[in-house]
Amino acid sequence: MKRKIIHIDMDAFYASIEQNDDRTLKGKPIVVGGSPKGRGVVCTCSYEARKYGIHSAMSCREAYKRCPYAIFIRPRFDRYKEISSIIRNIFHKYTDIVEPLSLDEAFLDVTNNKLDIEDHVIIAKMIKDEIKLRTGLTASAGVSYNKFIAKIASDYRKPDGMTVITEENSQEFLDRLPVKKFFGVGRVTERVLKNHGIDTGYDLRMTPLDELEKIFGNRGYELYNLSRGVDNRPVEAERTRKSIGSETTLDNNMYIDDVETIGILDELCEDVTLRMKKESKAAKTVTLKVKFSNFRTITRSMSLDKYIYENEKIRFCIGELINNIEDTSDSIRLFGVSVSNLIDVEDIEEEITLFDYIK
Helix, strand or coil, X not given: CCCCEEEEEECCHHHHHHHHHCHHHCCCCEEEECCCCCCCEEEEECHHHHCCCCCCCCEHHHHHHHCCCCEEECCCHHHHHHHHHHHXXXXXXXXXXXEEEXXXXXXXXXXCCXXXXXXXXXHXXXXXXXXXXXXXXXXEEEEECCHHHHHHHHCCCCCCCEEECCCCCHHXXXXXXXXXXXXXXXXXXXXXXXXXXXXXHXXXXXXXXXXXXXXXXXXXXXXXXXXXXXXXXXXXXXXXXXXXXXXXXXXXXXXXXXXXXXXXXXXXXXXXXXHHHHCCEEEEEEEEXXXXXXXXXXXXEEEEEEEECCHHHHHHHHHHHHHCCCCCCCCEEEEEEEEEEEEEHHHCCCHHHHHXXXX
């Protein structure tokens, strides 16, 4: 049986809640994060602020430079969690196969749903309408036959959009898609793909499997399938994320002491940090993965006393780990950075640490 998958993604979730709770903020550029003069980052911002080029994970100082008239608001995670709980209860009216990705998005498998509604497009519309009725907020929905395409579809007509992609029209849609939109393609992987002349889904689909595997190893097979709309991952009910990571296979082998190594590790740490912020996660363990030219692979981990989520702290840990690799005589073909022992940021007991992060 073909799956019927819906991806729901709330529109500018934190900022929309702030505007909904305080009507005087409606239509104004809102930045949820730290102080405009501090070292914090943007958690999210309203669509009015995005017109100025402001986006999540940008420094608040840069956001202020781009829009001095923006209203900066400290995040209220308890409130966001409260609204998120209402939205998840709506999901469970239709199916218990719900996989939350963060407070503001989730996958739903409605193949066999509680209301016996055959058309999952109708279910997506009902969910959007009920979210609007009960919270005053808008959501965007992607409707398709697998998780990968449903997630892409939810982002296609934001805000308050709904995009339906069937198996019959999926290939045409994927061929036009920029490679950065593909699952697992961060800044580092995007750059590698573009260096090989792969800019779109069509370019990716036209690249032979053996070439993709030569560049990316096992991930090459995954990209080969995704470019053809193949994604067999099930929706995992109440999925618990165990780690967040990013890795890249190098265009040319390099040594640990090479200058280029610094830039590669900087980008990997930044990619991991952005994913942590997207999912509102903090971590206690940082891991470095190194694969050498002879395919020998080693990992080095560092566990900390306190949870961290800042790029500079993750980068410091990676620096310590790479300095403790004993044998550096072989060249390297792959670097990976990951974090584990995760916790939701709003559940951290050391509240002062959280506000140090956003101030």
